[in-house]
Amino acid sequence: MSFVKLHQQCDDCGSSDALSYNEDGSSYCFACAKFTPSESTGAAVSDIKERVVPGQGFDRSSFTEPYRGYQDRGLTATTMSAYSAQQKAGNILFGYHTPQGELTAVKTRYPDKQFKISGDWKKAGLYGQHLFPSGGQYITVVEGEFDALAGYQMFGGKYPVVSIRNGAQGAAADCRRAYEFLDQYDHIIFCFDNDDHGRSAALECxxxxxxxxxxxxxxxxxxxxxxLLNGDKEEFVKRWWAAKTYTPDGMVMLGSLRDALKKPLEEAEVRYPYKGLDDMTFGVRPTELVTICAGSGLGKSTFMRELVFSILAQTNDRVGLAFLEETPDRTARGLVGLQINKPIHLPGCDYSPSEVDQVFDSMDLDDRVVLWDTFGSNKIENVLARFRYQVKVLGVKYIVLDHISILVSDQDNGDERRAIDEIMTKLRMFCQEMHVCMFVVSHLKRPDGKGHEDGAYTSLGQLRGSAAIAQLSDIVVGLERNAQAEDAMVRNTTNVRVLKNRFSGMTGPATSLMYNKETGRLTEVFE
Incomplete structure (x- = not known):
């Protein structure tokens, strides 16, 4: 099925140009995602996004014919050929390709400005995306196919220009869909139409x-x-270079908070799984950077899995887990084993496949936990790009990074202190910008005298490598355990200490946790 009318008014949501009609009279709105079947079918109205995909058939032969310049728009044959923009019977055919370069769909523009889409639209990338597969410094995103052609021609072919597929109302969805492609570039210039819809869409993208x-x-x-039509190429390029880096609105007057201050502060939606710790921190909040620290081999990862499990149990949110010293299988076994109350990460553990299914089904885990595969670079820029993808595209609300020392070893400057300064600064900015909570695991320097494995107290001064970890974290929690004690109860008891607490200021011993080797769980001990 093909669209025969685009950019129509939608009576359901009020959009002036987001509705498209199919050949059979059915319609789809790109703004409210409402699919309305043809009246002749008798089917009920439903929201089915897949119905937007048109039929498979289209004539490829038009794109094997010689290309001609399009004088009405001032476009050369070279530009038309580069973007597979063909003229036929007074119509303009825009060839859409997959990101890999296969011609997959055609959008036909008729003289009356109506449009028809043929082919496999679902596979189509941004218009022109296949021409620029390798990333670089600059890419310009425009609002229509002709604008892509015009921009590319005015740049003399020096800089990539692509167009969104569905107009301003679908711009953000198109950019999310092409996130990995666009994110390869250092600077992304949004050059949408100079109207309210275009300006709003540019800000959203x-x-x-x-x-x-x-x-x-x-x-x-x-x-x-x-x-291009007015011969203002130099003005276009001048304004392109003058485009300013996007800065979200972030200034408020105190007076605007008057009414909000009259209401008591709401409780945090997510609580820590241990009462003693939660009583001091008042829960988990968006934008917070929380550091968990302990000596080597004292249960930091186990503690983090308990925290993640608690978040999943309390919310329907997605969580991103970067346990850099573990395989995805090890992380998954440790997490699922908490709900089963069995250490299924250990050989010989007796459990059934049905127990695993019950955990996945009861907590809807299939697409709520994003695991990290450590294959590839762990440079901070690459790590942040993956985190940003998780947040913006996958909707992740909480991130765990275990541990920061692995990132330090992958940086180029060779100076541990400076590397940690840079990493923590970027993580702090990321939490604020993305409005997510991040938990970072850090090792400690060995103290003088008794070591951490013998139960030594933790302190901010022992955070490894740089004062930036303590300075930029909102909360720092230390874990202490005498792993060499002869008494089994002492050996398996972890003392939790709050070393820094920007939210409430309460610090000191918080609680004690007992490890049960039969279940693999950490449970709170109340004296």
Missing amino acids: ADIFGGKARIYHHGEHKDACDY
Whole structure:
């Protein structure tokens, strides 16, 4: 099935141009995602996004014919050929490709500005995406196919230009879909139409990419095509270079908070799994950077798995887990084993497949936990790019990074202190920008005298490598355990100490946790 009318008014949501009609009279709104079947079918109205995909058939032969310049838009044959924009019977055919370069769909523009889409639209990337597969410094994203052609021609083919597929109302969805492609570039310039819809869409798309995004500000012209038609190539390029880095609105007057201050502060939606710790921290909050520290081999990862399990049990949110010293299988076994109350990460553990299924089904785990595969670079830029993808595209709300020392070893400067300073600063900014809570695991320096494995107290001064870990963390929690004690109860008891608490200021001993080797669980001990 093909679209025969695009950019129509939607009576359901009020959008002025988001509705498209199919050949059989059915319609789909890109703004509210409402699919309405043809009246002749008698089917009920439902929200089925897949129905937007048109039929498979289209004529490829048009794109094997010689390309001609399009004088009405000032476009050369070279530009038309580069973007597979063909003229046929007074219509313009825009060839859409998969990211790998296969021609997969055609959008036909008729003289009356109506459109028809043929082919496998679901596989199509951004218009022109296949031409620029390798990333680089700059890429420009525009609002229509002709604008992509015009921008590319005015740049003399020096800089990549791509177009969103479905107009301003679908811009953010298109950018999320092409996130990994666009995120390869250092700077992403959004040059949408100079109207309310275009400006709003540009801001929404820029917010997806944060500091990489720039917003193009037009002068008297409406879009890239207007610059080309009016011979203002130099003005277009000048304004392109002047595009400023996107900065979200972040200034408020104290007076605007007057009414909010009259209401008591709401409780945190997520609580720590241990009462003694939760009483001192008042729960888990968005934007917080929480550091968990202990000596080597004293149960930091086990503690983190208990915390993750608690978050999953309390919310329906997604969690991203970067346990860099573990395989995804080890992380998954440790996490699922908590609900089964069995250490299924150990050989010989007696459990059944049905117990695993029950955990996945009862907690809906299939797509709520994003695990980290450590194959590849752990440079901080790459790590943040993966985290940003998890947050913006997958909707992750909580991230665990275990542990920071592995990131330090992958940096280029060779100076541990400076590397930790840089990493912690970027993690702190990331939490604030992405509005997520991140838990970071850190090793400790060996203290003078008794070591941590013998039960030595933890302190902020023992955080390894740099004072930035203590300074930039909102909360720092130390875990202490005498792993060499002869008494089994002492040997398996972890003391939890709050070393820093920016939220409430309460610090000191919080609680004690007992490890049960039969279940693999850490449970709170109340005296």
